[in-house]
Amino acid sequence: MTTLKPVYLQKVKQHNMADILQKIWEHESISRVELVELTGLTSGTITNLTQELLQTGLIRESETSSGSVGRKRVMLKLRTDRYMIIGLDIGRTSFEVVLADLAGRMIKSVEGNTVGIRNPEQVLDLVAPHLESLKTDATDKKSPVIGLGVSIPGPMDKKTGKLLSPPNFPGWEGYPIQSALERRFGLNVFIEDDARTSALAERWYGLGRKAQDLLFVTMGMGIGGGVVAKGELVVGSNGLYGQVGHITLLPGGEICACGNEGCWETVGSIPGILRRWSGGNTIDGFFQAVREGDPAAVQCMQETLYYLECALTTLFNTYDPDVIVLGGKLYPYLTMHLSEIRSRVKARMYAFVRDRLHIESATFGASQNAVGAVALVFGALLNEPLQTLAGTKT
Amino acid sequence: MTTLKPVYLQKVKQHNMADILQKIWEHESISRVELVELTGLTSGTITNLTQELLQTGLIRESETSSGSVGRKRVMLKLRTDRYMIIGLDIGRTSFEVVLADLAGRMIKSVEGNTVGIRNPEQVLDLVAPHLESLKTDATDKKSPVIGLGVSIPGPMDKKTGKLLSPPNFPGWEGYPIQSALERRFGLNVFIEDDARTSALAERWYGLGRKAQDLLFVTMGMGIGGGVVAKGELVVGSNGLYGQVGHITLLPGGEICACGNEGCWETVGSIPGILRRWSGGNTIDGFFQAVREGDPAAVQCMQETLYYLECALTTLFNTYDPDVIVLGGKLYPYLTMHLSEIRSRVKARMYAFVRDRLHIESATFGASQNAVGAVALVFGALLNEPLQTLAGTKT
DNA sequence: CCATTTGCTTTATTTATTAAAATTATTATA
DNA sequence: TATAATAATTTTAATAAATAAAGCAAATGG
Structure with missing residues (x-):
């Protein structure tokens, strides 16, 4: 998983240790024999490296378990309380x-x-x-x-x-x-x-445990994005990879602070919604008005969801992730519409990827x-x- | 540059050889001492591995050159005619x-x-x-x-x-x-x-020699994209990464074959242009009409360039590449507008990345x-x- | 209780590295 | 022109971390 740069021989060991540690994390609980199969290293090497990991306190041995005959496998787990x-x-x-x-x-x-x-x-x-x-x-x-x-x-x-x-x-x-x-x-x-x-919160502790490619979209005062591809964070040439708030959604639309026009952020962020609504200056007020059936607010809400639908479709087509995760300060107000958003986006995707497409809520809320x-x-x-x-x- | 998977010790050598070969390619001509500095390997190792590369015929020794005193450096080059x-x-x-x-x-x-x-x-x-x-x-x-x-x-x-x-x-x-x-x-x-x-043509033989992150956009019967990040091709979870023709450019626009609506491809590809023009069914005819000043054609051309401007801006913000390269069957008709496209897109970018932003023509034309x-x-x-x-x- | 099976560990060997010394090639200088 | 100085490369001995294979440990079942 790690890229091994120049390579002094000593680094091979570190690399293999990292590989083992990651596999232990991935499987939650795994035996040495299984590590032999997964890593392609020999049993002797696995013994040595796991021993060293045990010494550092990064892993621990737990219960044994196995098939019918023979010595039982000793399961290894990440030790989460040592550091x-x-x-x-x-x-x-x-x-x-x-x-x-x-x-x-x-x-x-x-x-x-x-x-x-x-x-x-x-x-x-x-x-x-x-x-x-x-x-x-x-x-x-x-x-x-x-x-x-x-x-x-x-x-x-x-x-x-x-x-x-x-x-x-x-x-x-x-x-x-x-x-x-x-x-x-x-x-x-x-x-x-x-x-x-x-x-990264999703990658390591949330939905990304299985998904190797994910996009997190955070909607709040602005709209931002974070991309994980093949398990690694992608940052881009200038560190600006995944500025998903600045995709042009409305050619000819409002000029954004970034210099572009019609950015999703200009209409889909909290300030964007309030500008379009022009019925007040708090987002709570806006959603209150929506609930009360205020026509202007309802209309604005419809548009907001439509923009979200367009943006997410675009993002699936550009990043091809396993899952798009939605979060940010604005998102709690939209949670109730998740299944609608899902079906609307799915309807706009290539038929053959429709089932593989997932849109989910952020796992950790305000934290x-x-x-x-x-x-x-x-x-x-x-x-x-x-x-x-x-x-x-x- | 390569990811080293499980790792049997033998593979370390292969990895180091690949590293050396890539550095020789990158520098066109490089001496063993320089390889020592660049790879972090010792001079003995470099001697061994370059010897093996010489034997396979992948590299050759060329002229010597150096400073004032001491033994001259023997330059190593990729041997391009052996295979x-x-x-x-x-x-x-x-x-x-x-x-x-x-x-x-x-x-x-x-x-x-x-x-x-x-x-x-x-x-x-x-x-x-x-x-x-x-x-x-x-x-x-x-x-x-x-x-x-x-x-x-x-x-x-x-x-x-x-x-x-x-x-x-x-x-x-x-x-x-x-x-x-x-x-x-x-x-x-x-x-x-x-x-x-x-x-990849650009990555290895064209503009990508220096640029580690590039996006190729091909415009023809459809609009497609290829992304190279950190020198590696990115394919995505379903192999659909970089389907740049299917970004939504016109919410509420025409339904695309992919299922999405208002895709750039529906208005920016050759069929897309002809549909919008509705003055004929060949792209040659369309550009002929533009040159002759036919108002409908000129109008359609203006729109085409505007869509391109919007799409490229979006793509810079999503992929953050060093350079976007334009090609495909449609592009020869647009080449004359390249500098205009450049300045229009630059005007829409964050000020602090404006100078780092490059839009170029494909290097190999029809091939x-x-x-x-x-x-x-x-x-x-x-x-x-x-x-x-x-x-x-x- | 012993044979069998399976999981893990130990030991001898191998491989590709490093570190350091030796060699080669070149220029400057006496 | 020999010789010192310098720099690039090669050679050699030592080392680290892997492999391969044998050995040990722990479990089950007749």
């Missing part, structure tokens, strides 16, 4: 810090709001005590934290580790968030765009970003177990 | 077979038409003598053919090796083309969709598919040199 991960979701007006085990289960979670705070340092000041406290909690339980995953709005430049400004996280442009966090908390820090962390931040670290661990663990103080 | 590749483009109404060297240079090419022939076997009967003759040519020159690359319209099921029917290659649904060709010609056979082979078929085999060779060469009779 912890901290996830940090920095939103535009709020934050959430969570302590989670390796299965993505939240042990503890703190939320807070950052309304009006524009200075990144001040936001970190606000977050710091909670984060430190979670870190202490984990260490007290002898489950050291292997890393800090961070979910932020909008894309980041991987080379410089700084945030890109557009379209929407004022005050944070150019802030060297990665190095700042590493210095401040002494943890391995991993950062991604919120749409992408959401996609999707925070869980995704955790998943970001977990993915790194499964891809490079020893290296990721290396920086961890036991 | 040959045959490319076969099967179109809906014509075919092309080419013999090419490893640099993608056409040594010989034969075209023919298949109008009215619906039976795959009959098409192969027509192609066979030309193909056999090219194969003999190559063997006579002591340059054995390492494989046969095939470009076909519409996607194929990788698991079964059979052609999928929709949307458009009547008579070929379910035909086991891969096994048929392998049996008939005794060559390693590699098959891909024509949009994808076109993309794009055939060259792409060759590139398909070349890519396999660079990824797994010894294995690909294994089946070749010297």
